[in-house]
Amino acid sequence: MTAPFGRRGLTRLAAGIAVVTVAASACSSSSKSSSGGSSGSSASSGSTAASEPNKASAPGITADTITIGSHQPLTGIAAPGYSEIAPSANAYFQWVNDHGGVNGRKIVYKYEDDAYNPANTTAVVRKQVLEDQVFAIFTGLGTATHLAVRDFLNTNKIPDLFVASGCLCWADAAKYPYTFGSQTDYTIEGKIQGQFIDKTYAGKKIGYFYQNDDFGQDGLKGLDSQISASSVVTKQPYTVTNINVGPQIAALQQAGAQVVVSYSVPPFTALALLAAQKLNYHPQWVVSNVGADPTTLTGMLSSYSKGAAGGSLLEGNVSDSYLPPPDDVGNPWIQLFRQVHDKYVPTLPFDGNVQFGMTFAYTFVQTMLAAGKNPTRQSVVDALQKSHFTGPGLVPFRFSPTDHGGYSGEQMNQLTNGKIQTIGPPQVTDGGSGPITPYTTAQPAPPPNGIPTS
């Protein structure tokens, strides 16, 4: 009699396990369809009337193309929702290409899947930079994933534009001169929300529900700077690996919190709302921008509750945004992006993710135009540091030689009758102890063909 678990048995067991895993992972993939690559067949532009001819001025830039790369969670846990961002940005680039490109150059956007795993990110980004010779990395998504390539990109002097994460870490211009942020960072958001809560819900008991990582902790830093410590009755953290948030919500209820501030990603916002409903607990919810998109949440609420709950649970929730509400059909930027969406990516839901992708694609085109007729990697950095871009965002960027943080503020809003209603003017501030001031400059209208001019 040989060992009860011989070599062949082992091999079979190993094979069996691996096959099961393959099957499971294949099932969990995002079902969204997307189109990679650029359109290619559109008419070439002859509209550039500048004297200087187009040159291959930098790696990734030829006389008629600009090639950029990105790492995106197209499959895996972060794919639902976030996998829409890159195809949407690409849709806007196709729009630009079909209108003659950037100074006659077409944008070729190569985004690849890293499944939200930092180890994959390092391989994907190195391939794009060292082998595909991209000019820049554009909206690389995720804090942990992007931290894995930040040193590499800066050592190799690759523009690292508009990292899709609200980590404070992208603002460090002295140490990482090639990295630029995108969205408003979580501490600024926390400050603006905190001030709103302190004024609007004065005297009420406040509880926090937050993700126990840089996202939640940075947000709490901002909140705590504005809300008096005595009115905060409890702080309940969650980790993304444990989907049972019942205990935290019960603790918030027990503590008598009348206002719950939720620094959560969409799945956990949905789980928290469902858990509260089960406990018949109905506080005022104030949710961080990243976890508040109504389209995404409605889908999750109905799928997690097997259809028993839906968007009605979101009614009255307060959040904020640095972009106009995606359902604001009167906003000319929303009209523009809807037009691009309907033409190139009509199968995606028009939500905050699509809007995010297109917003930064627009900002990238602005950047390339500002970087000169024959841009270099350095001229892009210089242009961004000097930029005062306005456009699809409600507030200005912070970009300067000493600060590479993204948007500088947020506008509060509330979901009323299923629609996002803004509250007051946008507010801007810094990540430190600076004051919070209203930003009253009106959002400019987009250029006629939807492409920035210079």
Add this chain to the structure above:
Amino acid sequence: MVSGGHEEGVVTDAPGGRVDTAPAPTGDASPPRPGPPLGAALTVGVVALALALAIGVALASHHGPLVPWTITVIGGLLAVGASVGWLTLPANPLLRHLAVAGVAGLLLLLFSDHVSAFSDFQIAQVAYYVPAAAGLTLLVGWNGQLSLGHGALMAIGAYTVAVLMAHNPTFPVIALILAAVVVTGLAGAVIGVAAARLRGPYLAGATLALAVALPELATRYSGTLGGAQGLPVRPLGVPTWLSETFPAERWLAWVGIVSGLVVLVLLANLMRSGIGRRLRTVRDDEVAASLAGVNVARTQVMAFVVSAACAGLAGALYGFATSLANPAAFSLILSLSLVTAIVIGGLGSLAGAVLGATALVFVPRLTTNVSNRFKLDTSVKGNLPLAVYGLLLVLAMLTFPDGIVGGLRRLARFVTPRHRSPPAGSAGTAPSTSAPAATAPTTSAAAATAPAGDVQGPPAG
């Protein structure tokens, strides 16, 4: 290269325990004996000539695919020559392994010096999977303990480096790597004590739990371990004695190649030693092993410690390559990928571990290229690598149960004329070193899937 002076030529590929003087309870399958070997002196000449040619081409040409291709061909020919027995390798296992590793290392270093920085990074990626896969193949293939938790052990290595680095940024790299090896080895001892009490599916289940639970500690103790965001690992700095334009990826590859070869040589020797025989005895029959005086539990724990230490080294290299120790990087998928790699490569074979590690890096790349070529949907593209692993695994099980290495060996047997002498001596008593290498497979179950345990030529890449 030093020759052991075996004019009649000893077994080369399945480095076959035939040179062991102690009785080997189980045997290795030996390769066919296709004709007379070159002899020691001629072998030294051939290898020296091959190396001279490789170095000559490398020095003469700086760019283009000539050098990588020449080196690949030379390495391939040497590997084939060694594995079918034309080349006469030293009989002493240590000398033999050092010689093979030395030649392979020299060719790899030359190779890496003439490819793009990205190819160097891919070599580095293979190099950080190699120790983990090699350690795992020792544990699973040679000792019969299945671990589905080696990804978690790699996490311990990476986190050891990250925590020490945060504590004291001046620690030399070599100290960090050794610390990762020691700490993970200690963790392996603890896990091994538990594992030695478990059999079959229970052991698989326990190590699976380890793969799932261990990375969670990072979020539980987020103060020291950085939570979901992970801890930064400073990338390896290129030493000052190299030129300023020397790519960081190449240095990473060099560190990986050297570490990988050191591990392979150590494991190859271990497998040839008395410890290796004890490992196999325990795998094949625990009762018989204890009757023969082998301490079963101690042997199993020892196998786990060695295997874990290898995983720790892999984790440290992984940390340097990704410049991050992050729980998401050491997922269950990583653990299962390692098991897949060693099964596809050839369970129990170090060459198979190297081939499996190579597959782990190049299969996703291949499928991505195919997906891009045919403009496949993202949902297909993202899952294609895993589907291909699965398919490869199923195919391997059906057609080549001994993996790539076993398949190659069968192929060699098929194409080379047979000069086999009938089995000499009964199973269980190994022929002495002077016996002609008529190493008939023993009748044990192991022989059917017998490992080849030698360091093989460079991965093409």
